[in-house]
Amino acid sequence: MRITISGPPGSGTTTVARKLAEKLGFPMISAGEIFRRLAREHGMSLEEFSRYAENNPxxxxxxxxxxxxxxxxxxxxxxxxxxxGWMVPAELKVWIYADEEVRYQRIARREKKPLEVVKAETRLREEIEKRRYLKIYGIDIEDKRLYHLMINSGRFNAEQIVEIILRAVELIGDEEQDNSKEKL
Structure with missing residues (x-):
């Protein structure tokens, strides 16, 4: 089973994906890690590389x-x-979100930067990415209709979110078993 985990910066997608992959014994594949690696290879900050990527599809x-x-x-x-969720065929597509202030505070702690700096950088990054995704792929990142499950990480911690996703995985497994029995 492939499971996609998506969400805005600071929503906790990487933490949840890592914990979920560990629990399931699945490999974790992270677009953010690939993007960060490329930024480092180009000798740029994440913000600089985001701007660079905007003009280099x-x-x-x-x-x-x-x-x-x-x-x-x-x-x-x-x-x-x-x-x-848009790029990878998956049996379960999850969107994790949180209030902007919660996300900014998480990013500020993680990156050890002042909150006001993080707010400005994150808003700029999100606006650049939104334009890029629409320009390159015709994807409106604010359209959440393709997701099977949306979870507020401001309400639930990472372990609770993993449990919610694991329950969804169980339910999908039950449904698949029921469908295979019907075919017999």
Whole structure:
């Protein structure tokens, strides 16, 4: 089973994906890690690389193609990234979200930066990404209709979110078993 985990910066997608992959014994494939690696390889900050990528669609295509190829090599995988739900065929697509202030505070703690700096950088990053995704792929990142499950990480912690997803995985397994019995 492939499971995609998507959400805005600071919503906790990486933490949840890592914990979920560990619990299930699945590999974790992260678009963010691929993007960050490319930023480092280019000697740029994440914000600089986001701006660079806005004018160089090959970067997005490379990240998304690498992630999809890696995911498709595995029958079972947890695939994490903003566009993973759009790019990777999966039996379960999850969107994790949180209030902006919660997300900004998380990012500020993680990156050890002042809150006001994080707010400005994150707003800019999200606006750049929104324009890029629409321009390159015709994807409106605010359209959540493709997701099977949406979870507020401001209400539930990472372990609780993993439990919710595991229950959804169980329910999907039960449904698949029921469907296979009907075919007999």
């Amino acid at each position: 090959d970067i997005d295509n490379l990240v998304d193609q690498r992630q999809k190829e890696e995911a498709m090599r595995h029958e079972n995988a947890v695939v994490e990234g903003r566009l993973s």
